[in-house]
Amino acid sequence: MSEDGLLYFDYAAATPLSDVALRAMRPYFSEKFFNPSSPYAPAIQVHREYEAAKHELAVAIGGKADDIVVTAGATESINLAMTAAGGGHIVTSAIEHHAVLHAARRHDVSIVDVPRSGIVDAQAIRQAIRSDTQLVSIALANNELGTIQPLRDIATVIEAERLARRNRGDKTPLWFHSDASQGVGQIDINVARLGVDLITINAAKCYGPKQVALLWRKPGVALTPLVYGGGQELGLRSGTENVAGTIGFAAALTDASQKRKSESKRLGDLRDLFEQLLVEGNDPLQVTIPGKKRLPGSLHVMIPGVDAERLIFLLETKGVFVATGSACAANSGTRSHVLTAIGLTDAEADGSLRITLGRHSTEAQVRRGAEAIIDAVRSEIERVRK
Amino acid sequence: MTRVFVGMSGGVDSSVTAALLVEQGYDVTGVYMKNWSQDLPGMKCPWAEDLADAKRVAVGLGIDFRVFDFETEYRERVVQYMIDEYKLGRTPNPDIMCNQEVKFKLFLDVALENGADMIATGHYARTHDGTLLRAKDENKDQTYFLYRVTEDALRKTLFPLGDYTKAEVRAMAQERGLWTASKKESMGVCFVGQVGMRDFLSQYVETVPGDIIDRDSGETVGRHDGAIFYTLGQRHGLDLGGGLPYYVVDKNMDENIVYVSRNLNAEEMWLSTIELNNIHWIDRTPENGAQVQARIRHRAPLVPAVLEGSRLVLDEAQRAVTSGQSVVIYDGDVVLGGGVVIS
Numbered sequence: 001m002s003e004d005g006l007l008y009f010d011y012a013a014a015t016p017l018s019d020v021a022l023r024a025m026r027p028y029f030s031e032k033f034f035n036p037s038s039p040y041a042p043a044i045q046v047h048r049e050y051e052a053a054k055h056e057l058a059v060a061i062g063g064k065a066d067d068i069v070v071t072a073g074a075t076e077s078i079n080l081a082m083t084a085a086g087g088g089h090i091v092t093s094a095i096e097h098h099a100v101l102h103a104a105r106r107h108d109v110s111i112v113d114v115p116r117s118g119i120v121d122a123q124a125i126r127q128a129i130r131s132d133t134q135l136v137s138i139a140l141a142n143n144e145l146g147t148i149q150p151l152r153d154i155a156t157v158i159e160a161e162r163l164a165r166r167n168r169g170d171k172t173p174l175w176f177h178s179d180a181s182q183g184v185g186q187i188d189i190n191v192a193r194l195g196v197d198l199i200t201i202n203a204a205k206c207y208g209p210k211q212v213a214l215l216w217r218k219p220g221v222a223l224t225p226l227v228y229g230g231g232q233e234l235g236l237r238s239g240t241e242n243v244a245g246t247i248g249f250a251a252a253l254t255d256a257s258q259k260r261k262s263e264s265k266r267l268g269d270l271r272d273l274f275e276q277l278l279v280e281g282n283d284p285l286q287v288t289i290p291g292k293k294r295l296p297g298s299l300h301v302m303i304p305g306v307d308a309e310r311l312i313f314l315l316e317t318k319g320v321f322v323a324t325g326s327a328c329a330a331n332s333g334t335r336s337h338v339l340t341a342i343g344l345t346d347a348e349a350d351g352s353l354r355i356t357l358g359r360h361s362t363e364a365q366v367r368r369g370a371e372a373i374i375d376a377v378r379s380e381i382e383r384v385r386k
Numbered sequence: 387m388t389r390v391f392v393g394m395s396g397g398v399d400s401s402v403t404a405a406l407l408v409e410q411g412y413d414v415t416g417v418y419m420k421n422w423s424q425d426l427p428g429m430k431c432p433w434a435e436d437l438a439d440a441k442r443v444a445v446g447l448g449i450d451f452r453v454f455d456f457e458t459e460y461r462e463r464v465v466q467y468m469i470d471e472y473k474l475g476r477t478p479n480p481d482i483m484c485n486q487e488v489k490f491k492l493f494l495d496v497a498l499e500n501g502a503d504m505i506a507t508g509h510y511a512r513t514h515d516g517t518l519l520r521a522k523d524e525n526k527d528q529t530y531f532l533y534r535v536t537e538d539a540l541r542k543t544l545f546p547l548g549d550y551t552k553a554e555v556r557a558m559a560q561e562r563g564l565w566t567a568s569k570k571e572s573m574g575v576c577f578v579g580q581v582g583m584r585d586f587l588s589q590y591v592e593t594v595p596g597d598i599i600d601r602d603s604g605e606t607v608g609r610h611d612g613a614i615f616y617t618l619g620q621r622h623g624l625d626l627g628g629g630l631p632y633y634v635v636d637k638n639m640d641e642n643i644v645y646v647s648r649n650l651n652a653e654e655m656w657l658s659t660i661e662l663n664n665i666h667w668i669d670r671t672p673e674n675g676a677q678v679q680a681r682i683r684h685r686a687p688l689v690p691a692v693l694e695g696s697r698l699v700l701d702e703a704q705r706a707v708t709s710g711q712s713v714v715i716y717d718g719d720v721v722l723g724g725g726v727v728i729s
Contacts, residue, residue, distance in 0.1 A: 309441065310451070313441065314445055383450075
């Protein structure tokens, strides 16, 4: 990575490809270009290496390779997951990613409100589940706020509903899906411990290539393909396998899993430092959701009355890159639905910054980044006063 | 300090306009006029990108930035006018209407209500004491589009680019490191690219295919997909096979017929007396019989003419003067005004 000069604080949007992943992928663009479905030895070798990569992905989440479908990105994985609802009802929350909300809206869906804490209430999910509900989808961690969702509690609610259905002889299935893209490399993504039946993991958020993701589902979960053709991925995702992408994904995910514990601690400390520097340096700045129930690398702040998009344009000229959920032109003038859902005022949402740290973040970067943000906020406040 | 609201479209011209005004010591606020945001078939409307570009430049200059939402008014006053005119078989100029109704009326009014003393735009034109004058850059001069602006509006308007050439403006943008310095020029009507007009109109107007008839032989030489799409003098898009090119010489909207001719000098195509209506004079009304110069379309050369009431007698006949289009009348550098061609 040659990003040392850049003060990049938007790892929730994109992570740079790791050297490990890049090295692993490289041969599959050149000498190992074969189609894994071809009958001769070198192609069969590529097929085996592809299967080994899927096994590696499975190990990282505590599942089996045969239960994994590799997709072109997390959005496709999520769309495929939604087919587990069959013709039934879906329950999801108002702070889910657009990939979930828009895919779910193609079904009969209930969207539960989320309180100011940014954390979905398992009891609200319980109340939203109907007798024809077949899928609940809640992200492991929110992509804007970084809040970690109580998947275990929701899994318990779902298990209780399943039991009730069994007791009354109702065979309607009920599955629990989670998009865990944001948590990878920071918190546990073991499917059994999370209590989920389907999980989406995105290579692009864990230092792997873009447009590669997986959907794991428990045996017995029936999915309907979105893409038809040669019958690859057990018929659930036709098309020649993305061998290089999958191998890079596996290398990146294994790497991220191995580094998780130490990295999580390191990021948490850096985030706390960033937060402390910003709060001390800025009178009107508030942490949107303080506390421990956040991803270690996530920090969301608001400076009501300041136009966050202006801050972003000021900061980019200093090589500092952060995100915002404001009604900025970049997202066609629509305020983030997540910030609106948890009840932020327009001024709070428009003055909000999302700062996310990652593998290449250092204390020196955090200090310089905080200083740049403090300066930018100060100059904006002064400009508005004048 | 004079407060100026400058219309910033996200292009290089209005970016330099804002920069110059800041340097000249004005209290500047950048304004993006959101006139249109709808995507068209096969064409993404670039408004969000343009807005972000404009805002980036404004932030870089350290000035206030606002968005004025004129979508409703733009639709009512510019787009509807354009559609209505096409339906009548005429060739309207929405840019002229946009300047008359939106930029130099609505924008001016809202700017003044919000504390501005003046407005500014990146048009290549000059103004002095309520008079509109041609730009220094003859090739970029945009006064053709501005002849319906009022004297009152001009008195409250600055055109900082009027004394520069386009090349100089680009150079100034580069020197200042403006984000938009190398941005490509946008083409045609602000919301429909030149090629998009047909697609755009088909969304709003029911069109019926009809015959293309050779005016000279009386023969049907082809079919068209709606007479409104054709403009007098037009050569392209007729798709009538080989041989000498055909030109549109007339349309019959009632019978949905497009008349063409291979004769470049077909009489219908040449006009030496132009009847105008909707005449607008900016700050002085020329006398009957005044010797003036006329421009029959943007960038067309100025041609000497004599004004006789609402009639303009050209020294030399001009080709393809189309009903609905504007003729702008000049006295040297001064834009007197102009009118819309009826015949």
